Amino acid sequence: MRSGFLKLVAENLTIDRGGRRVFQDLSFAVERGEALVVTGANGIGKSSLLRTLAGLVPLAAGTLRLDGGLPDLLPQEQAHYFGHQDAVKPALSVSENLQFWQSFAAPCEPDGFDGGRYTPGEALETLGIGHTAHLPAAYLSAGQRRRLSLSRLLITPRPIWLMDEPTSALDKASEQQLLGLMNTHLDNGGVVVTATHTDLALNQIRTLHLQAGDPGKLLQEEAMS
Amino acid sequence: MSGWAMALFKRDLRLSVRIGGSALVGVLFFLAVVTVIPFGVGPDLNLLARIGPAILWIGALLATLLGLDRLFQADREDGTLDLMMMSGRPLELVVLVKCLAHWIATGLPLVVAAPLLGVFLNLDPVSMGAVTATLLVGTPALTLIGAIGASLTVSLRRGGLLLAVLVIPLAIPVLIFGVSSADAAIHDPVPFLTPFLILCALTLIAAVVGPVASAAALRFSSD
Numbered sequence: 001m002r003s004g005f006l007k008l009v010a011e012n013l014t015i016d017r018g019g020r021r022v023f024q025d026l027s028f029a030v031e032r033g034e035a036l037v038v039t040g041a042n043g044i045g046k047s048s049l050l051r052t053l054a055g056l057v058p059l060a061a062g063t064l065r066l067d068g069g070l071p072d073l074l075p076q077e078q079a080h081y082f083g084h085q086d087a088v089k090p091a092l093s094v095s096e097n098l099q100f101w102q103s104f105a106a107p108c109e110p111d112g113f114d115g116g117r118y119t120p121g122e123a124l125e126t127l128g129i130g131h132t133a134h135l136p137a138a139y140l141s142a143g144q145r146r147r148l149s150l151s152r153l154l155i156t157p158r159p160i161w162l163m164d165e166p167t168s169a170l171d172k173a174s175e176q177q178l179l180g181l182m183n184t185h186l187d188n189g190g191v192v193v194t195a196t197h198t199d200l201a202l203n204q205i206r207t208l209h210l211q212a213g214d215p216g217k218l219l220q221e222e223a224m225s
Numbered sequence: 226m227s228g229w230a231m232a233l234f235k236r237d238l239r240l241s242v243r244i245g246g247s248a249l250v251g252v253l254f255f256l257a258v259v260t261v262i263p264f265g266v267g268p269d270l271n272l273l274a275r276i277g278p279a280i281l282w283i284g285a286l287l288a289t290l291l292g293l294d295r296l297f298q299a300d301r302e303d304g305t306l307d308l309m310m311m312s313g314r315p316l317e318l319v320v321l322v323k324c325l326a327h328w329i330a331t332g333l334p335l336v337v338a339a340p341l342l343g344v345f346l347n348l349d350p351v352s353m354g355a356v357t358a359t360l361l362v363g364t365p366a367l368t369l370i371g372a373i374g375a376s377l378t379v380s381l382r383r384g385g386l387l388l389a390v391l392v393i394p395l396a397i398p399v400l401i402f403g404v405s406s407a408d409a410a411i412h413d414p415v416p417f418l419t420p421f422l423i424l425c426a427l428t429l430i431a432a433v434v435g436p437v438a439s440a441a442a443l444r445f446s447s448d
Contacts, residue, residue: 085304
């Protein structure tokens with residue numbers, strides 16, 4: 001395992017949603033080059049955990065910080081969130097969609113992380129939808145929309161990728177390509193946190209298995225590889 | 226305007242032009258409201274000229290409310306709003322830029338249409354000019370105040386009606402000073418500038434309070 005400075009640290013995270021405690025006292029740390037795979041049954045709180053890391057769900061208790069990141073920015077401002085919603089505007093063309101996100105989202109490249117800046121055209125070519133660049137996004141298939149949404153992660157360098165079910169709506173070939181991109185991101189010194197039901201062939205995997213426990217929820221963390 | 230704000234501004238303008246011509250719908254609604262009034266009050270030209278500025282202002286208020294519910298809702302439904310909160314840009318400024326684009330797409334056409342609709346209400350050129358000027362400085366305040374309602378109702382499927390109920394009381398001061406400065410232009414002893422400057426001040430206050438309150442409501446609704 002490479003020693004790195006970049007480290008996403010969660011301490012005693014506790015989250016309430018809709019008046020119900022989702023989990024409490026969850027602690028973990030992910031270093032650069034590592035992927036944290038969050039597994040568990042449906043409704044156990046995987047998506048809630050990812051949305052919490054993305055700063056979209058307020059913490060009831062606990063702290064979240066990114067060691068070695070840019071000090072002026074919050075952890076979520078150094079992260080990409082790739083969730084169930086594609087954030088694609090059907091009325092805009094594919095390249096307009098992408099160019100907006102390139103100009104709008106602030107890039108973030110702390111020391112020890114190399115984002116490998118793609119231009120929008122290169123990102124679309126890499127994901128195999130370069131020929132759709134001038135089409136309105138309304139004409140894309142579900143898988144193509146998904147890939148357009150994914151290309152957002154390539155054009156703005158940010159060290160943390162939060163991916164909720166990243167392989168949904170993707171075919172086998174695109175899934176392999178996605179794994180390749182995730183591995184490249186890890187090799188560049190990034191961090192991936194992903195919630196998934198399928199086995200992902202990533203380089204440095206740690207698994208966080210969420211499971212219902214007796215009064216609240218019990219958590220097991222195990223390190224693989 | 227810095228690069229990201231310009232990109233957001235252009236995107237919002239492009240979207241509002243491409244989807245359903247929201248500007249045209251607002252102006253048509255404005256036209257419908259203003260045309261209906263003479264049928265209601267009867268063919269008394271003096272009466273129409275006297276209440277004309279108030280009718281134009283109420284029509285503009287209702288037409289503004291009509292388009293406000295989509296200000297944030299479309300972005301929330303497809304997940305864009307989540308990403309905007311993570312974008313590393315101040316949410317207050319994001320709201321301000323979105324309001325500006327929304328006003329140019331829906332508020333400015335109302336201002337442009339006002340002199341024409343003034344003809345329907347037997348307004349003389351002076352009061353036509355006065356109403357147009359007050360709408361020009363006053364309608365941004367309606368959009369900015371409306372943004373608070375739009376962000377409070379962003380997660381509701383049918384939030385438009387609730388939005389109107391929330392926003393109309395807050396918009397009353399704008400309406401009062403808008404109509405009174407338009408009236409002051411016609412009736413000599415009252416100075417035009419006093420209520421007009423208060424109207425300008427209300428817009429400036431709304432430009433500060435609106436985005437701050439709206440951003441707070443949006444943060445709260447992201448859960």
